[in-house]
Amino acid sequence: ARLSPPTSRPRKEYRRPTPAKNMLPQSRIMRMLQLSSAFAAATAQGCPARNVFLDLGTNWCNTATIYPDLVRAAGRTPNPGPWEVYGFEASPLIQPYVDACYASRSRGEEPPPICIPRSGSSNDLHAQSRAWGCTGPGHRLRRWRQWMYPCMFRKLRTALHSLYPDPALSKPELIRERLATHMHRDTRPCTAAPARFTFVPGAVGGSEGTMKLQSAPEQLIRGGAKDTGITKQATSGAQFVSRYYTYRVPVVDVASWISQSFSHADFLVVKIDVEGGEFPFFSKLGALNATHLIDILGMECHNIAGSCGKLVRDVRHRAPNTFLLREGTRGSGVYRSTDVQPLRPARQAALIRGCLAKYPSGEGAPSVEDLRLPEHVRAQQELGNFFPRPGGDQDGHA
Numbered sequence: 001a002r003l004s005p006p007t008s009r010p011r012k013e014y015r016r017p018t019p020a021k022n023m024l025p026q027s028r029i030m031r032m033l034q035l036s037s038a039f040a041a042a043t044a045q046g047c048p049a050r051n052v053f054l055d056l057g058t059n060w061c062n063t064a065t066i067y068p069d070l071v072r073a074a075g076r077t078p079n080p081g082p083w084e085v086y087g088f089e090a091s092p093l094i095q096p097y098v099d100a101c102y103a104s105r106s107r108g109e110e111p112p113p114i115c116i117p118r119s120g121s122s123n124d125l126h127a128q129s130r131a132w133g134c135t136g137p138g139h140r141l142r143r144w145r146q147w148m149y150p151c152m153f154r155k156l157r158t159a160l161h162s163l164y165p166d167p168a169l170s171k172p173e174l175i176r177e178r179l180a181t182h183m184h185r186d187t188r189p190c191t192a193a194p195a196r197f198t199f200v201p202g203a204v205g206g207s208e209g210t211m212k213l214q215s216a217p218e219q220l221i222r223g224g225a226k227d228t229g230i231t232k233q234a235t236s237g238a239q240f241v242s243r244y245y246t247y248r249v250p251v252v253d254v255a256s257w258i259s260q261s262f263s264h265a266d267f268l269v270v271k272i273d274v275e276g277g278e279f280p281f282f283s284k285l286g287a288l289n290a291t292h293l294i295d296i297l298g299m300e301c302h303n304i305a306g307s308c309g310k311l312v313r314d315v316r317h318r319a320p321n322t323f324l325l326r327e328g329t330r331g332s333g334v335y336r337s338t339d340v341q342p343l344r345p346a347r348q349a350a351l352i353r354g355c356l357a358k359y360p361s362g363e364g365a366p367s368v369e370d371l372r373l374p375e376h377v378r379a380q381q382e383l384g385n386f387f388p389r390p391g392g393d394q395d396g397h398a
Contacts, residue, residue: 050262051269053271056270059118060114063273065085071296074323088200106194106195106196115358116160181198204278210250212248270294271299278302295322
């Protein structure tokens with residue numbers, strides 16, 4: 001019998017298996033494996049790389065804990081392990097409070113209470129003015145500054161002019177000791193360790209030395225102290241400059257300190273708001289070829305000291321991988337300029353009543369001259385500050 005030819009079976013078409021809907025991309029899986037292995041190694045051997053936040057211009061300690069917001073806004077992933085926070089502030093009148101605030105933060109506590117709004121700008125002060133009863137017809141219009149400033153300065157005059165510097169915070173050996181804190185590597189395990197806060201009482205610059213600083217108390221709640229070399233070129237804040245509040249303060253070469261203290265392995269976040277001091281700082285940082293060490297940069301630039309557009313272009317050119325953020329409240333690529341959380345209305349009202357009772361304003365308030373206590377004057381002279389007198393200016397030397 002004739003055999004019939006074998007029937008050819010149809011070839012099965014090869015189809016690439018479709019990934020499950022919840023399957024992650026391979027690049028993301030590799031990144032997660034790298035992070036998990038780094039975390040395991042860091043947990044077993046201590047943290048090989050650090051997370052560092054430099055708060056250059058910490059003001060009233062109201063930006064010491066904004067680094068999570070900066071990291072979130074940039075969409076970056078920090079190293080496993082705790083944070084090291086270093087804050088710099090130039091104003092001698094603010095430094096005593098910031099020193100106490102950083103000590104509280106290191107203990108995991110809230111900042112100590114103070115009868116002065118912890119505001120770093122006019123907008124911050126405006127947000128708190130309603131609780132102090134300083135609202136008027138122009139509260140929601142552009143005229144609000146004309147109403148708010150006189151009212152807030154009148155109510156806070158006694159508290160503001162009761163501020164005085166602490167001579168111990170201006171000693172060079174203290175500044176050197178705190179700058180050397182980065183050498184003491186954190187030996188704590190990398191699992192949920194709290195941040196370590198270190199306050200350096202000095203101005204931010206690109207070289208060591210001293211500078212003449214105008215630090216009138218009224219200016220400190222609406223924008224910060226100003227370098228006299230810069231404010232001579234601008235009229236902003238001129239009405240707040242007092243002959244009693246001009247100081248000679250130390251300048252820290254923060255640019256050289258960064259280049260010598262940190263490496264590419266460290267996750268470095270920098271926020272800078274130093275009233276014009278950003279220009280010599282970035283000039284020196286660029287000369288040292290260390291701008292690229294910064295992973296995230298939050299910057300407020302001041303045109304009174306130079307061209308902000310040119311500065312930003314230079315930073316982007318030297319550090320193309322640095323994520324640059326600007327201060328703001330809305331939109332992408334911005335960060336909030338304060339970490340101060342509003343109190344409940346009842347608690348805030350009680351605090352303000354207590355502050356006004358402790359520091360009265362109005363008819364019974366002492367004059368500014370009466371507030372110039374001998375302790376305050378001695379502190380200024382010990383600091384080596386400029387202390388002008390009615391008969392003429394006498395310059396101290398730091």
